[in-house]
Amino acid sequence: xxxxxxxxxxxxxxxxxxxxxxxxxxxxxxxxxxxxxxxxxxxxxxxxxxxxxxxxxxxxxxxxxxxxxxxxxxxxxxxxxxxxxxxxxxxxxxxxxxxxxxxxxxxxxxxxxxxxxxxxxxxxxxxxxxxxxxxxxxxxxxxxxxxxxxxxxxxxxxxxxxxxxxxxxxxxxxxxxxxxxxxxxxxxxxxxxxxxxxxxxxxxxxxxxxxxxxxxxxxxxxxxxxxxxxxxxxxxxxxxxxxxxxxxxxxxxxxxxxxxxxxxxxxxxxxxxxxxxxxxxxxxxxxxxxxxxxxxxxxxxxxxxxxxxxxxxxxxxxxxx
Numbered sequence: 001x002x003x004x005x006x007x008x009x010x011x012x013x014x015x016x017x018x019x020x021x022x023x024x025x026x027x028x029x030x031x032x033x034x035x036x037x038x039x040x041x042x043x044x045x046x047x048x049x050x051x052x053x054x055x056x057x058x059x060x061x062x063x064x065x066x067x068x069x070x071x072x073x074x075x076x077x078x079x080x081x082x083x084x085x086x087x088x089x090x091x092x093x094x095x096x097x098x099x100x101x102x103x104x105x106x107x108x109x110x111x112x113x114x115x116x117x118x119x120x121x122x123x124x125x126x127x128x129x130x131x132x133x134x135x136x137x138x139x140x141x142x143x144x145x146x147x148x149x150x151x152x153x154x155x156x157x158x159x160x161x162x163x164x165x166x167x168x169x170x171x172x173x174x175x176x177x178x179x180x181x182x183x184x185x186x187x188x189x190x191x192x193x194x195x196x197x198x199x200x201x202x203x204x205x206x207x208x209x210x211x212x213x214x215x216x217x218x219x220x221x222x223x224x225x226x227x228x229x230x231x232x233x234x235x236x237x238x239x240x241x242x243x244x245x246x247x248x249x250x251x252x253x254x255x256x257x258x259x260x261x262x263x264x265x266x267x268x269x270x271x272x273x274x275x276x277x278x279x280x281x282x283x284x285x286x287x288x289x290x291x292x293x294x295x296x297x298x299x300x301x302x303x304x305x306x307x308x309x310x311x312x313x314x315x316x317x318x319x320x321x
Contacts (some may be wrong), residue, residue, distance in 0.1 A: 008224045011110060036208035073317040074291075079136045079161075080321075090161045091318040092172035093260060094121025095141030095290040098153025099285040099309025100178035102254060102298035112252030112300025114190045115285065116178030117245055118144055118312045120258035121292040126170035128161075130321070134227040137162040138317050139173045146295050146309030153177030153295060155194045159315040170317075178255060178297045178309055245288070246294045254297025254309060290318070 032121055071079065081088075100115030121141060130136070141157030156174030177192045244257030287294030287310040295310030 010296075026272040031039065053297065056296070070321050071319045073138045073140055074314065076137075076139050079319065081130045081132055081134050081136065081139050083132045085132055085321045086130055087321065088161075089320045090124075090126045090128065090170035090232040091320070092124050092126070092161070092170050093141075093315040093317075094123075094158040094159050094172040094174040095143045095156030095315045096121050096257060096260075096288050096290075096292050096294040096312030097175035097177040097281045097295040098144035098146040099154045099254060099257060099295035100152040100180035101147035101149045101308045102252065102300040102306030103150045103180050104300055104306050106251075113181050114248060114252050114254035114300050115147060115152070115180045115297030115309045117247070117255035117285070117297045118146075118153050118156070118178045118294030118309070119175035120260045120294050121159070121175040121312075121315050123170040123260055123262050124170060124172040125293065126161075128169040136165070136169070137164075137166075140317055140321075141315040143288065143312035143314045144177050144295070146176065146287070147180050147310050148308050149298070149305035150180055152179045153309050153312070155184075156292070156312045156315065160321070162315060170313065174315070175256075175258065175292070175294050175312060177312075178257075178294070180306070180309075185209070186309060203225070204267050210227075245294070248283070248296075248299050250252070250283075251302030252282075254299050256309075257285075257294030257310065257312065259286050259290065260292040264295050265293065282307065284308045287311040 012302045069082075073079075097118030097120075099118045103113050104117050105111035139158065139160045139162060141159040144154040144156045149152040149197040154179050158171055161169045198215050245259075247256045248254050283299045284307040285298045288295050291313050292315045293313050298307040298309040300306050
């Protein structure tokens, strides 16, 4: 058989590598992988320079006025409300009532009766809205006059703040007067006047007691050893103790005047004092020494007419705004 020409011969020796071919074009970018952990915070850098100052802002509107102004009135007048004042507090004290005159019986000369003490004027505190530029009327109550022999005193005047209209923005009533008894009733002492605190009752041949609420009560009879009633005291306010006037001693003595209840703690224009004292038998009552206090009642007469009662004192008005 002959030799086949298609049979593979043995592997020859490997030839050397040919040169590297050129780099092929880049394939498409793969998807982003997940974020790695946060690294440590770096150190703080140096502080930068201060920037320039910005422009000033516009001025704001004015605020309400402070409540620092105080005006005291001891006589009737007008008050012009300053600009920007819209709220005012008024402290008003009415005038005190006058004391009643003492009396003496014309039939029985030894039968005498003291007049009642005048009542203190009322005290009020009020807050009201004011209109800048308006003029308010300030009324200050006068003190009531003391009664002459056998007659009662007169009432104290009202203190008030009034707007045109008239409209009362604040008011304190005056104290009522002390009384004097008629000849037919002279065995009894005169009643004290009503007010914020009343005056004491006058003494007959009996006694008068404190006039709280304005009635100085009395005891009918002929006991010459019982004294007249004291005026009722007011309250303690700040450093002031408002003492009612003392009643006279013995039969026929006048009752003491009542004292006001209060005064603003920052007011110190000589408002200390008391209600007027009742006169002893045969002596007149004294006038009140305090704004708004009532006068003392007159003492009964001996061998003549009864003695006059003391005058009440005037009131006042104080405005704070």
